[in-house]
Amino acid sequence: MDKRGSRRKKAARSETARRAAADKPQGRFGSWIKRLAVWGGALALLGALFIGLAVAFAVRSMPSYYQLQATQNAQTIVVRARDGTEIVELGPSFGQWLTHDQIPQVMKDAMISVEDRRYYSHFGIDPYGLTRAVYEGVTGDDRISATSTITQQLARNVFLNNNRSLDRKAREAILALALEWKFSKEQILELYLNKVYFGGGAYGVDSASRKFFSHPATDLSVAEAAIIAGLVKAPSRYSPTADVDAAVGRASVVLRLMKEQGRIPSNVTVDPSAVRLKEEKGQNSVRYFTDWALPQLDMLLPETFEPIEVWTTLDVGMQRAATASIQGNTPGGAQGALVSLDRDGAILALVGGTDYVETSFNRATDALRQPGSSWKLFVYLAALEAGYTPGDRVVDTPVTIDGWSPRNSSGRNVGEIDLRTAFAYSINTVAAQLGNEVGFGTVASMARRFGVTTPINTYPSMVLGSNEVRLLDMTRAFAAISAEGQSVEPYGIVKVTTAEGELLYQHQNARRSQLVPDYVAAGITDLLQTAVNTGTGRAAQIGRPVAGKTGTTSSNKDGYFVGFSSGITTGVWMGRDDNARVAGLQGGTAPARAFAAYMRYAVKDRPIEEFDTDLQLPEWQLEPDDEYMLGDPDDYYFIDEQGNLIEPGREDGERRDPFGDAFPQPGDSDRPRQPQVPQQPGRGADGAPQAVGDDFLDEATGGASQGTPRPSPSPTVTVTRPQ
Template identity: 40%
Template sequence: MSDWFFKRGRRDGIDWMALDSRLDSSVSEFWSRAKDIWDAGSSFFARFKLTGGKRLVTEAASEGFTLAVGGFFVLYALALPAFLDFDEGRFLTGQYSVKFLDAGGNEIGQRGILHNDAVPLEEIPDSVIKATLATEDRRFFEHFGIDVLGTARALVENLRANDVVQGGSSLSQQLAKNLFLSSERSLDRKIKEAFLALLLETRFTKREILKLYLDRAYLGGGAFGVEAASQFYFGKSVREVNLAEAALMAGLYKAPTKYAPHINLPASRARTNEVLQNLIEAGFYTTAQVHEARLHPAQIVETRATTSPDWFLDWAFEEVQRLTEGKNQYVLTARTTVDLAMQKQADEALVTFLKQRGRSLRINSGALVAMEPDGAVRALVGGPDYGESQFNRATHARRQPGSSFKIYVYAAALENGYKPDTVVRDASRSCGRWHPQNYGGSHGGGGRMPLWMALAKSLNTVAAELSFAVGREKVIELTQRLGITGIRKSCSMALGDYGITPLEHTGGLATFVNGGKSARPFGILDVVNSRGEMVYSRERDEPEPAQIVPLNVAEGMNQMMRRVVTDGTAQQASLDFTNVIGKTGTSSGPKDVWFVGATGKYVGSVWLGNDDNRPMAGGNTGGHLAAPLWHSFMSVAHRDMNIPNIPGLEPHPVQAAEAQRIAEFKRANPTAAADADGSKTVSPTMTAQARDALKRITTALRKAAGVAEPTTTPQPTPIDGRPAAPGVTPRGNRAERAPPLGSSSALASQSGAPFPPSPAGIP
């Protein structure tokens, strides 16, 4: 190592003078060389020095180039999101169009878009094209995708009116929005729209863009394109529309929901007259030519069947999209589980209740769901009036279930060692500052009782204590197994303080009715595409239902819920001809009243309340309102005695007597029994209990169908000495059925009874 860094003769010190000298000399040398380089460069460029006009041109070109480069990067940054959104594959439908069938293969409705691009541009009437151009883009064949003059004119008119009275988007821009973008009003969307319009103009001819627009524009009622709209509004092809009909459709581009004739006919007529005036101003038609169209406006046809199961179809449409997600299949036909007769009865039951009692009770809304124990949804009502509001309360409204949630708390207790006859106390510990109290205000008297009695009396104290003792986490885990989402841990969780949908609640109860197997609600049996290929089949694609609750737990819950109906808060839900289990529920306020219940054949839930969450009249409970409504519906929903037994319960006396009668009839009349099994036309005389119960069902069915009671006549006695069944007249040695009432004979024929439905004379 050199010694200059250290003082001479001293290895342990630094020579600061030498260091300073080296630094000074290095900096001086660097600065000298830098000045030499600068002077040499200046001398070189000095020969290019310009003056006068040459300098101005050079400066302008230099600045222009700088701005151009900067502008290019800015435009690229703005255009890149639009280019990323450009996907020619989305020119295809890309959205679902589903035709729905009932289980028998009969069409019951459609959902999704109604799209049809089968009509070539040459066959679309001149009036449709001119009405479109006159209203949406008169300079379509003159601009390059963005109508600068049209945009400026619209801007001036909007400033003059201090409102948005004219749109500045060209037809190409509107097509870009329809194909690739949303309808949000934002600067980002308008920038994307402009770039995509320019891109479309480079890829397609004007005629191709016009055809795409006429095929892809949304015109209300689920119809995309002029052909689908013509079929929807006028019941005919676009080839056959007249000038008035063409003007009506052209008026829908701006706001199809606002100007749709089946929604607001006066607004539609006014908009049509604007389009006719546009045709005159654009020079496409004369005043005399549009006069006839003004005098004879377009007449629309009614397209929605009054009996369409709209609530069910809305939910089924969501189910189809879920089941076929990622399969790139959009035009589909789905076979469903809906029972149209039950659906109509459910609609009428809810609507009638709200019309008769809703005002006095201060209730304006409700929902009803009915399914079989395996989860097959047969009827679904999402509100009182589908035409007024399409919000499906049965599937999307999360309302507090109140005490009806206790079935999950008690089930968790049974899973953890409790029994229906386990003795519990009418008391509970506190949770923070919250202390549970029973209906009426008491915090529990401390009395002892079996577990089933606590459920039958719907004691809040016992339910809360069970959730603490078993563990609220275990209750939540059970609800998740049953398909119920959104339940969170809280002190009052056992009392139903978190929202649940009627559909989820019904599916949860169905698990106990079927013996503990998974019963997730389903409405789709199979789905095929437009080529007839099977896209989804429940039988093929779904696994066997798993045992998610032990059988002994399901049986214990059924026994306890049976006591709720016989000895507890749900006595008004009881049916004369079969066992009923269930649980009532009432939230604070009260704002919600519930009953979830089941027979061996159907599981159903009823919710009543107000959409704005206002309290209803005081003193109302699920046992007073929801349970009787459930009873009324189930009385007519059961059309025969083919009702399986609920696990854990003894057969109902009427069902037991019917089973014995059928067995005896088969032994005594093997030939007639075989005929009955095949044709379902023979029905021997039933027991008196069954006859009385089914007579009540008959009366309820007649009332539901609006059919008058038949004139009472003395009942003849057949030769065997027993009274004849209602509606049966002896003739010789055999009984003959009375004619069926209304369409109810079709309902009886739909039953899947393994033996002829025994209710003789039931419509």
């Protein structure tokens, strides 16, 4: 009895200890781990079942191998000019279908090495490769590795689009598993190498070999195979017809990977730079336009693979004239670009460089360069909107703003001038003072208002064009001035139809808004016209009214001219891609001459249009009617706003032209000459400016009748603009 009681007590103590242990946090944590493991296993099993069913369904609905072989999903695009003439046909070239045995082994090895090194060991998805790609992306390793297997790429190319969505990636993975289930590795690789896109309209290795090397793919060498395999990652970037150095560099990466993976002997030397490329003929600057316009189809059209015709705004004659003007006027070693817009924003001509075959980089739409003094458009727009007028008096004098002291291109200051002259001769110190007065943030906002899309800093030097912009944006801004201050939206595609004529897209003009009041647009047009007539843009004259502005950056790295005439606005940029100095390059030289050469052709069939520069100022900017209130000013003396006594018969604001014959005449240097300083009323004994003119003093004191000589007036100038 005692023994049985003892055993019961021990059992009770053991049960109590077990329950206490279960109540401890560690016990609860272990319990949760078990539950998570059970639920995780169940979910994994359910997910595997779902994936299995999805793959099985995909296999059942997937076309046969011969159906896939016969199906080509690439699209042919015919691009037409504004008059309907065909300017280029872009589309697929498939070459000859090569069976797995006909494809050179070196081509298969090169493709597997760079795109999918574990192709023969995975089941359509490469978990190890995906994990490694993520790791290399996090650690910054610059080794080349693919994130999609060859099977996934084939599934995407044949069945899907290139949208980077989670849903598309999931379907791609399911289809890749289905392909691996239904077809052999040899069949998948054959389909891939005959369907993958290699750039330039070439689909499949045979088409690529014929396009780049002028022979069938059955004759590919190791170096040629490496070049072709390297194209898959980025066909346009590594195309040997667009950038030989980039293609050779990418091929060298492919060859290194082939050696590392044992697909070619490590002691074999292969030089891809020695490969002879097919000479490209017939390419021209139209491709700069199509490279910019055609990617917009992805946003304008629903997904379609049927042949289409794209009707554009491009004028064939103007495009030829633009190309000739850039090639004929761009300094040696430099590049040039031109954009020309009609009054509604239609792009009439677009040239992104001097030679598309040499380099396809589009400097008209993609390059970010400093516009120099052409940026002063926004400075003076802000000043005019703040109340200035072209005739207002300003002073060209040394100025320092927040430690920054701008200098004029002539190295001198001319004193008192009007706003029109300061703009025409691109006086830097005046632009700096205006920007400081209206606010550099206001200038930046004005640029944004007129369509500048690049980042804008508000340091004082920004008034001289230190911000980088796109030529297309600057041309758009000037086009808005040509449209009397209304917004302009550049566009290049008018409509898209099927080959049978069914309309798929029709351009609708964007709703226009008034960016600045009419009087501001008229005022800036006045300034821009003066800059071409008598200022730094004289080389842009074409025998009819032209308004525009030059721009030159420090050390002559960039030359700009943007202007308009007869409803056509054209912007020209010149410079070097490496941003090095170009001897003698100024906005008023080569760019202005290229503008004139093009515009003479562009406007030849258009009527001559005079600019509206008549300032209809708002009431808040008008002076009161003194004659109505106080009588005729010629009958009495009166005091002006600066406290000066004005004698009878002298008109308010009357002055002698301070420059006289100092204005440069057409054909003179692009830089303004040093003007003569205007003579002003003298100073009194205390050094203060005289309140009245010498004639009045002579009459009032009898000095003139007594023959008393008057002292020579001082050259000191004052601002006479009303405050």
